[in-house]
Every structure is written in C-alpha cells, then in structure tokens.
Amino acid sequence: MSTQKSSAKPAKITTQTVVDMKSKGEKISMLTAYDFTMAQIIDQAGIEIILVGDSASNVMAGHETTVPMTLEHMIYHTSCVVRGVDRALVIADLPFMSYQVTTKEALISSGRMMKEAGAHAVKMEGGKYIVDTVKRIVDAGIPVMGHLGLTPQSIYKFGTYKVRATEDDEADELIRDAKLLEEAGCFSLVLEKIPAHLAEKVTAELSIPTIGIGAGPSCDGQVLVLHDMLGLNKEFNPRFLRRYADLNSVMTDAVQSYIKDVKNKDFPNKDEQYGE
Ligand SMILES: Nc1nc(=O)c2c([nH]1)NC[C@@H]1CN(c3ccc(C(=O)N[C@@H](CCC(=O)O)C(=O)O)cc3)CN21
Ligand SMILES: CC(C)C(=O)C(=O)O
Numbered sequence: 001m002s003t004q005k006s007s008a009k010p011a012k013i014t015t016q017t018v019v020d021m022k023s024k025g026e027k028i029s030m031l032t033a034y035d036f037t038m039a040q041i042i043d044q045a046g047i048e049i050i051l052v053g054d055s056a057s058n059v060m061a062g063h064e065t066t067v068p069m070t071l072e073h074m075i076y077h078t079s080c081v082v083r084g085v086d087r088a089l090v091i092a093d094l095p096f097m098s099y100q101v102t103t104k105e106a107l108i109s110s111g112r113m114m115k116e117a118g119a120h121a122v123k124m125e126g127g128k129y130i131v132d133t134v135k136r137i138v139d140a141g142i143p144v145m146g147h148l149g150l151t152p153q154s155i156y157k158f159g160t161y162k163v164r165a166t167e168d169d170e171a172d173e174l175i176r177d178a179k180l181l182e183e184a185g186c187f188s189l190v191l192e193k194i195p196a197h198l199a200e201k202v203t204a205e206l207s208i209p210t211i212g213i214g215a216g217p218s219c220d221g222q223v224l225v226l227h228d229m230l231g232l233n234k235e236f237n238p239r240f241l242r243r244y245a246d247l248n249s250v251m252t253d254a255v256q257s258y259i260k261d262v263k264n265k266d267f268p269n270k271d272e273q274y275g276e
C-alpha cells in the first residue's frame, strides 16, 4: 500500500511551477475570477493560474472598456479571490494609469496589490516603454506577467479590438518587445489576439511561458474570461471564444422557475417554513 495520503493536495503553484511546465511541454490553464465563490470553484477544479483581470470593469461593473477600472477596485476583487484560493497562482492586473506614469507609482501599486490584496504576482500591458518599470518591480521581489498584442487599456489609441500585429513591422516590434520583457524579468507573457504563426514564433524564441487568448494553439498556455467560457455572457462572441457551458440559460430557467413558484404559492412549502 502506498504511504502517500490519497487526500494530499498538489503542491502550491508558483511562478517557477509555470516556468517549469513550459520546459516539460505541459500546457498551462488560466481563467479569470473576480470574487470568492468563483475563485473557490475554479481553484478546486484544478486551474493553475487565476487572473484577477481588469476585465472586471466589463464583467463586474458593466463598463464598455477596462479604462475606468481603479486600483482600489482591483485590490478589492483580488482580496476576494485570494480568500477562495488554496493552490492556484493568483495574478492581478494592474489597472490603466496605476503603472504608466512613473516607475515609483508602479512600484507602489504593485506593492499594494501584494500586501493589501495578497496577490502572488501582477500583470501589466505594454512593451518597450514599461521594461524599466518591470525590472524595478521584479528587483523589488514582485513577479510580473507581461501582456502584448491586443492591449485593451490602449483601446482609445487603436480605436478597435481587431487582431494585432498582422503587418511585418508590427510583428517584428512585438517579437522585440517580448524579448525585452523576458530580459526585464517577466516570468510569463500574455499574447492577446495576434496571428497564430506569430504567437508560435514568440513562444519558440522565449524561455518563459506564453499564455494565449486568440493567439492559437502553440502558446504554452491558454486564458479565457470565466464568464465568457461559462456562457454567462450572450453578447461577446469573438472567434477565439469557446463556450463550455450555457449558464445564462441555466440561470434564466432557475430564476423563472422561482418566480413561477412564488406567484403560484408553491414556494415556500411545509418543509421550508418554521412552525413556531
Ligand atoms: N468579457 C470579456 N472578455 C474578454 O475577453 C475581455 C474583456 N471582457 N474585457 C477586456 C478585454 C477586451 N477583450 C477583447 C475585446 C474585444 C475583442 C473582439 O474580438 N471584439 C470583436 C471584434 C472587434 C473588431 O474586429 O473590431 C469581436 O469580433 O468579438 C476581443 C477581446 C478581451 N478582454
Ligand atoms: C483577457 C485577460 C488576458 C485580461 O487581461 C483580463 O481579463 O483583463
């Protein structure tokens, strides 16, 4: 009989774990979460990385873009997620304008995310112009995930959410940025909505893992917004999205059954009330 306890939990996932997964050729799974309950479910389901995305701006707060998201709100969402997590690596997006103005501000924002929220790492969008900032944050002991390609915080600069780096000069710039971010100390890199062959090239040229969203199958891992892949969200239909459930219909049916039972006086019944 094995001496290993069958109830033993897998080792906690660290940034080194995900870097090692790339060398072993094991794919990395990542999903977003913004609250305790959802984080607990996906952590227990076995997800390796939970991203507290600034997509909370869209999914939680109902904004059109991620631009209005604040550091205070990201700290709140991240602290909720951290309380639900036992083994996954929790990475928090730094919101727009909490890291771009000065390196000092980026350090303060990252430090608050670690100390007040309990994040294990931070993520920030951008290439060349943030590499010095990334270096300082990594030097301070905070792991950083990069994010290139479609960078939603720059939507007002680009004007669309179209696929990025389809032209050679843009693709070359993305490859240069990816290498700079790796040299600056990023432990991993999100590639969003870029051609699959470009993501394949970046993935082959880097020793840190790439996590793709709309970046094809060659990335070392994949990420989706939880509410999108659960089918909670009916309006968002990009080509890269695969829905694994239709929770919108499940919830609508449940709520309509409840309304019907209340109207028909079928709820509550004898067992669902108190006698005294
Ligand atoms: N719910 C949700 N899911 C996400 O994946 C997500 C967010 N919110 N918010 C932050 C960013 C924004 N992201 C986006 C936004 C739009 C497209 C997109 O493909 N939109 C259109 C095409 C737009 C165009 O071609 O101009 C589409 O076809 O769905 C993709 C990723 C990814 N992130
Ligand atoms: C889509 C992922 C990569 C993200 O940045 C977010 O959810 O905010």
Ligand SMILES: [Mg+2]
Residues within 6 Å of the ligand: 053, 054, 055, 066, 093
């Ligand atoms: Mg984001």
